[in-house]
Amino acid sequence: MNPVATPFFFYLLAGTMIVGGILVITRKNAVHSALALITTLLAQAALYLMLYAPFVAGVQIILYAGGIMVLFLFVIMLISIERAAKERQFNKQWLVGIVAAAALGGLFITIYTTTTKGKELFPEGRMTYGESQNTQQIAALLFDRGAGQYMFAFEIASLLLLVAIIGAVVMAKKRI
Amino acid sequence: MHELIDYIQSYLDPRVTTTPGAAGNIFWATVYILLVFGGLSVAVIAMNWLERKILAHMQVRLGPMRVGPHGLLQPIADAIKLLLKEDIIPAGADAFIFWIAPFMVVLAAFTVFVVVPFGPTHAITDMNIGILFMLGVSSLSVLGIVMAGWASNSHYPLIGALRSSAQMVSYEVAMGLAVLSVILLTSLQGSGLGLYGIGAANPQAYGTLSMIGIVQAQQEQGVWFIFKFFPLGLIGFFIFAIAMVAETNRAPFDLPEAESELTAGFHTEYSGFRWSLFFLAEYSAMIAVSSIAVALWLGGWLRPFPNALSGSTWDLAFSLVPGISFLLLAAMCFYNVARMPKHPLFKIQTMGLAGFGAVLGLIGLVMFIPAVRDRVNDIFWFAAKVAGFMYLYIWYRGTFPRYRFDQLMKVGWKILLPLGLALLILTAAMGMRTELWAQFQEVVHGL
Numbered sequence: 319m320n321p322v323a324t325p326f327f328f329y330l331l332a333g334t335m336i337v338g339g340i341l342v343i344t345r346k347n348a349v350h351s352a353l354a355l356i357t358t359l360l361a362q363a364a365l366y367l368m369l370y371a372p373f374v375a376g377v378q379i380i381l382y383a384g385g386i387m388v389l390f391l392f393v394i395m396l397i398s399i400e401r402a403a404k405e406r407q408f409n410k411q412w413l414v415g416i417v418a419a420a421a422l423g424g425l426f427i428t429i430y431t432t433t434t435k436g437k438e439l440f441p442e443g444r445m446t447y448g449e450s451q452n453t454q455q456i457a458a459l460l461f462d463r464g465a466g467q468y469m470f471a472f473e474i475a476s477l478l479l480l481v482a483i484i485g486a487v488v489m490a491k492k493r494i
Numbered sequence: 495m496h497e498l499i500d501y502i503q504s505y506l507d508p509r510v511t512t513t514p515g516a517a518g519n520i521f522w523a524t525v526y527i528l529l530v531f532g533g534l535s536v537a538v539i540a541m542n543w544l545e546r547k548i549l550a551h552m553q554v555r556l557g558p559m560r561v562g563p564h565g566l567l568q569p570i571a572d573a574i575k576l577l578l579k580e581d582i583i584p585a586g587a588d589a590f591i592f593w594i595a596p597f598m599v600v601l602a603a604f605t606v607f608v609v610v611p612f613g614p615t616h617a618i619t620d621m622n623i624g625i626l627f628m629l630g631v632s633s634l635s636v637l638g639i640v641m642a643g644w645a646s647n648s649h650y651p652l653i654g655a656l657r658s659s660a661q662m663v664s665y666e667v668a669m670g671l672a673v674l675s676v677i678l679l680t681s682l683q684g685s686g687l688g689l690y691g692i693g694a695a696n697p698q699a700y701g702t703l704s705m706i707g708i709v710q711a712q713q714e715q716g717v718w719f720i721f722k723f724f725p726l727g728l729i730g731f732f733i734f735a736i737a738m739v740a741e742t743n744r745a746p747f748d749l750p751e752a753e754s755e756l757t758a759g760f761h762t763e764y765s766g767f768r769w770s771l772f773f774l775a776e777y778s779a780m781i782a783v784s785s786i787a788v789a790l791w792l793g794g795w796l797r798p799f800p801n802a803l804s805g806s807t808w809d810l811a812f813s814l815v816p817g818i819s820f821l822l823l824a825a826m827c828f829y830n831v832a833r834m835p836k837h838p839l840f841k842i843q844t845m846g847l848a849g850f851g852a853v854l855g856l857i858g859l860v861m862f863i864p865a866v867r868d869r870v871n872d873i874f875w876f877a878a879k880v881a882g883f884m885y886l887y888i889w890y891r892g893t894f895p896r897y898r899f900d901q902l903m904k905v906g907w908k909i910l911l912p913l914g915l916a917l918l919i920l921t922a923a924m925g926m927r928t929e930l931w932a933q934f935q936e937v938v939h940g941l
Contacts, residue, residue, distance in 0.1 A: 349644055353591070356637065376626035384633030385663065388640065392659050395644045395652065452622050453703055 328368060334361040348394045352387060359383050373453045513706070515608075515619020526618045530607050538777040542569040545888050552892040563847035564830065579766035584646060587763065591645035596764065596771035598638030603775040606631045606782045611705045613795045613872030624705035625673060628786055629666070632741070635779060636662040639743075639750070642772070643760035654759030657899065658750035661740055664906040665747075669737035671914030672730045675921040676790045677703060679719050679727070680711040682925055709794030716801060718793040723924045726917060731791040733914050735886075738783040740906065742776065744887055746894035747902060784883035785876070792879050795872035813867050816874035820858030827851025 338358035345351045359382045366375035460472050505519040514522035543558070543566065550557025558565025583589055609624040611617045621627055636659055643655020681701030702708060712718055720731045740747040751759030761772045788794060797812045828851045834844040860866055861874075897905070 347588075349588075349591070349641075353641070372621060372623045373626070376623040376630050380626060380630035380633060384630055384636070385666070388633075388636055388659050388663055391637070391640045391644070392656065395640065395656065454701065457701075 328365070331361045331364050331368070334358070335365070348397060349391065352390050352394055355390075356383055356387050359387065371452060373456050511615060513615055513617045513620045515617070523618060526616075530610075530618060531604065534604070534607065534778055534781065535774075537781060538774055539569045539573075541777050541780075541884060542572065542773075544884070545891075548885070548888045549892050552889075563834070563843045563850075566847075566850065573770070576766055576770040581766045581768060582763070584648065584763050586647040588645040588647065591641050592763075593768075595638045595642035595645060596768045596775070598641060599635045599775040600638075600771050600778075602631055602635035602638060603778040603782060607778075609705050610782070610785045611709055611789055611794055612876045613869075614706060614710070616795070616869075616873055617706060620704050620706045623703050625677070625703050625708065625786070625790070628705070628782070629670065629673065632779060632782055633662070633666060635775065638775075639760050642764070646760075646763035648763055650756045650758070650762045651760045654750045654756045654762070658743060658760060661743070661747065661749065661902060661906075664903060665737040665740040665910070668733055668906060668910035668914045669741060671911070671918055672733040672737065673786075673790065675726070675730045675914075675918050676708065676719050677701065678918070678921050678925060679715075679722055680708050682711075682715065705789050705794075709789055709796065712793050713796055713800075718791060718796070720791040723921065726921050726924065727791065729913065730917050730921070731787070733910050733917065734787055734791070736905070737910060738787060739887070739890060740902070742780045742783055744776075744780065745891040746896050748896060749899055749902060780884065780887055781880060784880045784887075787883060788876060788879040795876045797871070797875050813871050814862065816870055817858045817861035817867070819874075819878075820854055820861060824851045824855035824858060827854060 335358050338354045338361065341354035342351045342358065345354060359378065363375040363378040363383070366372075366378060460468050501519070502521050505514060505517055505522045514526050546568070547557045547565065558568040561567045561571045583592055606628045608618045609621050609627055611620070639658045640655045643651040643653075643658070646652070678701075702711065715722070718727075720727045739745075743750045749759075750756075751761070756762070761769055764772060793800075797815075799808075803812075827847055831844055831848045831851065834840050834847065861870055
């Protein structure tokens, strides 16, 4: 069976993501921007699938496309479209933005092409887990007694989310 | 040509025990997709008729009686009417989003059926992330609803869409917690092993998100998860059963399309074909969440009473049930043929009903052929369990008054969510209890 992850699909998905990303910042209507962002996020989920990471792809769909973007839309829908259309779309920080984006892009390219002691940082044959065991492998990386390396980082991230939740409740509710 | 036939037949080899998607057989995968799509459409049409009929009988009415015998052709008449209706896009609407929203909802509702396990080999494909995929893709349908409500540029749809998104996001949390407790249960394989297969040679082989894997875990443990750790499994099932009604925007949680307040909610401005797409999506979403409940708690394709009524005699008896139930339906048709008025105006209707009964009887007879019987049995049990949920949906609609919005939020966040969290912790504790007990016994044996 031929692999599905052909270059054609990569370019298709990457193209979709880039077009979606451009539409996010160029649409005047905020709802259109949000929908373009959803397209981008779904294409990103498909890219994760191409990297044989179905669990991450599933989480991407359920959290970003299904959860966070619904809340985004929920808020955006209540904005007056007529007033929003009259607002200036770009502020005067575009020069700084371009410099920052170019710096980040340069950093990515440098990292990708750098070789230390003859070894690339991103070797061709990167570690891939079989699709049928992907979820279990991620769980093992996070929680396993022997192989688990990322438990501390994971728990720190969840603590950060908890702080954000409590902060949101404190800000939103006058009387707790 | 010969190679093509070989390719097609290679999947029919009895040694192949995977789904066509897993076997990588594109031909059979396409056939399965078409079968699922066709079966789903027929099921939605049947539900349309059944809902009206059952609801009518609950309210001591007759329901549709004019089009065809006992209104059997009513859904087809409705479909023709809807297709011929003018397709209106309101002047102030955002045309593109208005146009694309129903397709989004239908796409989300139908895509989840890729992983629905009608049998150990009767699914389009089996994914490692099956249940996550189902929950994720079905949560995308709320995007379509929000798009429809906003793009209509009208008050009722907007309020309907707002309610819908708030409701679906709230109940997804409780639903997810109930599902998590089942995923914990799937890792309880073997008698001596506890949660996560701790102590096994290969702990990563335990626990699964795959829909087929979840049903197989119930088969291996010899218990449906609704009865596991009684009453924990039952509580989880009830949380899911409540949340799934809310997720599909059905009575008593049908606030997004509350007729008395919002005319028709998010699809007020839709007409004709586009409206029928929302209808199709609503019913297929109902079938989808019901099949999640069936696969997770009610043993999926497994026949009832696997333990109390085991043995080859009972296996044979249960394998005859599909054929017998179709014959019963046929008998019902013929009984009503006999009861039809003898007036010449009813001649065509009587003949039509007799023909329908004959077709049902023929299907029933075909299901007695051993080769067919073996392959159809699992699909039948799965469909029968899902049909039970479909009846419950109609029953709820006929029984319960609609929730108020604050009551809805209270049930979701203050009752189901804490209950789900407690359930998750208790399930984990019960799983570890088995493991600790096994270790204790080992120590005792060592002494």
